[in-house]
Every structure is written in structure tokens, then in C-alpha cells.
Amino acid sequence: MSQITLTFPDGNTREVPAGITPAQVASDISTSLGKKAISATVNGAHYDLQWPIEGNASIAIHTLQDDAQALELIRHDLAHIMARAVQEIWPDVKVTIGPVRDYGWFYDFDRAEPFTPEDLGQIEAKMKEIINARDAVKTEVWDRARARKHYEDTGEPYKVELLDRIPGDEPIRMYWHGDWQDLCRGPHLQSTGQVPADAFKLTHVAGAYWLGDSSRPMLQRIYGVAFKNRDALKAHMTMLEEAAKRDHRKLGREMNLFHMQEEAPGQVFWHPNGWTIYTTLQDYMRRKQRKGGYVEVNTPQVVNRKLWEASGHWENYQENMFIVEVDEDHAREKTINALKPMNCPCHVQVFNHGMKSYRDLPLRMAEFGSCNRYEPSGALHGIMRVRGFTQDDGHIFATDDQIESECARFIAFLAEIYDDLGFHDWTIKLSTRPEKRVGSEESWDRVEAALGNACKAAGYDYELLEGEGAFYGPKLEFTLTDAIGREWQCGTFQVDPNLPERLDAEYVGADGEKHRPVMLHRAVLGSFERFIGILIENSEGKLPLWLAPRQVVVASIVSDADAYCLEVVDALKAAGIRAEADLRNEKINYKIREHSVGKVPYILACGMKEVEERTVSVRKLGEKQTFGAGLDEIVTRLRGEAAAPDQR
């Protein structure tokens, strides 16, 4: 047998026979390492301890101490252990796939009966039994035909289909967790006993289409989370509770911002508090847009189908449109309109009205455009995904030569706004030409390069999403990261030569000839509804002062201070601050608690001491420490703090 050379991370080398497994290598180093080992990285690939190494290689042995590998293997083995548990309890359940995901794994099953929460408890108990049995994990490479016959014989049609999808040059690996067998590319742990038995939890069950295809059968997906130890699991559960506290639907109720009801699914009833956030944000955006060189327009909600036919939406987007039929007595046939799902066709109408010159370009047209889309019922989510919403929409009509500079200009514009709104961590994704597309290769080359160059010119790197662009042009997507690490795609910049063509937009060039402008669709926030939802969740309802709907509550400590409290409120209001008095017959503790829960940024308490001294006792949200301030002093201070970021 030939010898090969293994190189360890510390640079040491070892001569071993070809075909040696990482398990043997680990045991050769020490018995304890042999026991502790879970997997290896061989020439950069994550290797099962049982896979033979045939040639010279770099090798690193992993143990449960190595976070990345350990978590992946624990979760992956748990997926198998769960599938085994399910089949031991219900032998006729069909197994499919069970990958690792963030914090855990899932496994999809085909079973006529739905799994219940009680079933999850039973499965968990069975899984613990399996882990405690400490069964060895074994693997073999099988011949494709043998594997196929095996799964046909055992009645596992999904596995047969998976087998057929494995590329011909890949080995067919079989794994055994005890007697239970699964087709799997591996790697896995040495034994089920290496899985911590107290650091996982089955969380929920939900439907999922086989292979993610809505035309295929719906399976039942059981989700689990798993960690290296019980404390990490606990920390995760605590994190989930923290995330639940930020839920904008809950905070929206508690802060009396908005509500939704079943007569208008997917549409928001904004209450005074919520509408204050909305209009404050909109006023800010309007000022930014003016400074940013945009003209603002407003276009109709209900538009005849002719325009949607011309724009292509009738053909491609009709399912998502609210159709409005108008049936007049005298009319020969019904007039069919649609609520606008997008503003772009209307903006082209504005552009088309009157002859445009190359001197008018780039023409930056903005609208706080109210749109309605018939979103699938299952997609609705609070104010984040709705059927009626308002975009901070804008379309830049430009020449090809202006794309790059307009793009760079937009990125700078967006960066300022995200910064003002407290989002300092965001990324750009560049989506390039998809398979199905229109336009020449040269024009795609040019426009993709323009977007990429604009990012670099503005000083930002981008991630490439190849083939993800629209059929007519590439786009940039701007994704921000919130306070708890979640990502939200908000901004977009999309190059569209198609719609101007369809709707016959033209301008007169310097040569006196008519030319087609390109249209740049762009948004910074996306929609006000969704963005406000993000702001709420990001801040846990503790919005920055300028956006807080109720900025100051002046609370009386004794009723003899009521008149003074009203005077303080008047002074604050005169300074443009949203202030209100709380003169109720309640103790100051009660008022403090209530307004703290209500996320009011400032509570000014006034008792007789304050009345006599003409001061206020200031308590900032989230701070236990209070401080005293003179009336004029606090008005000046709060007026400064409450100014919008662009007005400081």
C-alpha cells in the first residue's frame, strides 16, 4: 500500500498509508482525541471521520470544541435522529430531506395525519432515548442501482427521486444511525452519543412543499433548534423572547399606533400616534427629496386597463392587481380599471405630457405613491407586508450616459437617509442579467458595469447576485441590518429601458432627433408601512425623539400642580414639541410606569417644589436617574433634541 503525507495545522507532517481515515489518524495521535473527534477538514473539505483519505492532504481534526463544525454536525445528526425517532413511532411515515439551518435544522415528512404539539413531545423523548443509546454512526458508499432498489423495496419514493437527482459523478453515501438508514452526503458524528441530549428542542411544525415547488405535494416540516449545551439553548430561547417583545404588531397595539381589521385585510388603520410617525417621516423624506433634486408629483389610484395593457402589467401582474369594474347604466360595456400596483406607468404619463428635451434630463420624479396589490393571503404580515401601502417611489428619466452618475448620486442620497434614521450597517447587492432577458449583451455589459462602478465610486462594495436581475435590466438592492441582526431589503435602484419603450417615452436630443430615455426605478425606504414596522422593531418602540409620536408627558404629582403642568405643556407645544399633560388622579409611580410602558421618551414630573421653583423633574425613557431643569432650559433643550436630523 502506498504512503501519503498528511500535514497538520501546526505544520507537522506524518506519513500514513493511503486510504487511512481521519478516525484512525485521530486515534493514532491519542486515544482521547480518537474519542473526542467529530470530523476533520481535509484539503479544505469537511470530512467524515470514516471517509478514507487517498492522497497527500492537509488535515485538521475537529472536536466538539470547534464551534462551526460541531454545531453543524450536532444539528445534522439531530435531523437524522429525529427522522429515525419519527419512523420508529410511525413506521409508515415517508422520509425526505432534513438540512441544517440557522440555529437548528428541519426535516420534511410525508404522513397523512398532521403532527400535533403532543407528537413533538413524544418525538423529543424518543430522540433522547436514541441519543442515550449511543449508537455508532456508520457509512458506506453504495452502487446507485443498489440504493435505488433498496428505496423502492422499502417504499421511500422521495429518496428514489433524490437519488435520481444526485449528479452521476457523486458517490451515493448511505448512513446508519444504529439500524436506521438514510441517504446522506454527510459528514456525521461518530455516534449519536456525541449529541448533547439536553441542548435541543423541537419548536414547531408547518407545511412545506416537496422540493419547494408549489405544484408538488405538501409535506410536514418539523423544525428544531440545537446548540452545544443547555445554556446556549436557553440563551437562544431568551433571544427569541426578546425578539417577540419587538414585534411591531404588539408594540403597535401597546403604543396605540394603528390597527387592522378583517373588513380590510392587509390595510392599515393609522391611529393619531402612528400617523404622527408616518407624517413626520414623510415630511423628512419630502425635504430630503427636494434637496436631492427631485420634483414631486401625484398620480391617480384608479386607472383604466388600457394603460396596464400597454405597460405589460395586465399580462404579467394581473393576479396581483385589484380590478375595479364600473358598470354604468348607459354604457355599452363595463369599464375595467385597476388600482395601481406601481407608480411607474403613471410617471411615464407625466413625463410624456409635453415635449421633453435632453436639457430636461436627468428628470428625477418622486411620488409618495399609494399602491394596492392583491398579495396572497398567506403573505400578509402586520404592516410589513400589506395590500395597501405607500412607496417613497421615484423614477429618474435619463440618458444611458447618465446612469452611472445618477446611480452614484442615489447611493449617496440613500446613505444619508439611512444614517439619519439610525441604520449604519447596510449592504448592496447587484443583480445581473437573468437567463430570460431582453436587450443586447453589449447593453447589459454596459449597464451592469455602470451600477458596479457607481457603487465603487460612492465607496461601497457589493455582493453579486448573478442572474437575479429583472428581464429588462440589472438592479441594486440595499439591505440594512437592524439592532438584533436581522436583515431588511429596503432600497432599490433598477435600470429599465423597457417601460419607456412600451409607453413610448421620448425626448429631443441635442441632434434634434427623438430618443428613448432610460427609466431608473428607485426607492430608499420601500414602503412607509413596512419601514415604520422596521423602525418600531429596530428601536423596540423607543423611537428617536424626533419620530416619537408622544414626545413628552408632563405629569402632576399633586393636583395643586395641575395648572403649572398645563403651563409647561403650553410652553413645550409653542416650541413645536408634542407634549401632553397627565393630570389624572393617580400616583406619580403609576403615571411613570404607564408612560414608560407607552415608550414616551420624556416624562416631566411636577410637584409643589417644581411649581415654586418654576422647574421640572426630568425622567428620560430607560433611565432611572432623574434630573431637575428650569422651564426655559428644558424647552430649549428638548426643542434642540426633537429637531429632525436634517434640521439640526
Next chain:
RNA sequence: GCUGCUGUAGCUCAGUGGUAGAGCACUCCCUUGGUAAGGGAGAGGUCGACAGUUCAAUCCUGUCCAGCAGCACCA
């Protein structure tokens, strides 16, 4: 849209084949209290909608509507 679950007071939830209950919120009374819930009383519900089974339905069955989780969708 699909699978599963849920729908009882403004909110959070308990409960029963014989037309309902708690806590908080609300109103009133007592209390004037110094930085996260003072005490008492009262009012408040077509038990999501519509059918069906039953002597009797909030409860059982069906259909629909809405919400939640996930999947699919998001030109």
C-alpha cells in the same frame, strides 16, 4: 394560494351541550401620593359569520371570513 393551528370583554386569556368568567384597561368614589401598578365599587360580551345536528349550540359538524407559524409568492 397551500398545510397546520387559532378566533370568548378594549387587551391578555380561562371555561361549559342548559345563552359566560379572571386580571389589566375604562367610569365613579375614597385617597394628594415625589419617580415603573394605593384602595373600593360599577359598567362592559349576538363567545368571528352563516348553515346543520339537537328539546337546547359559545361548545358538536360543515362552509366561509380573519389572524398566527411555515411553505410558495414578492414582474
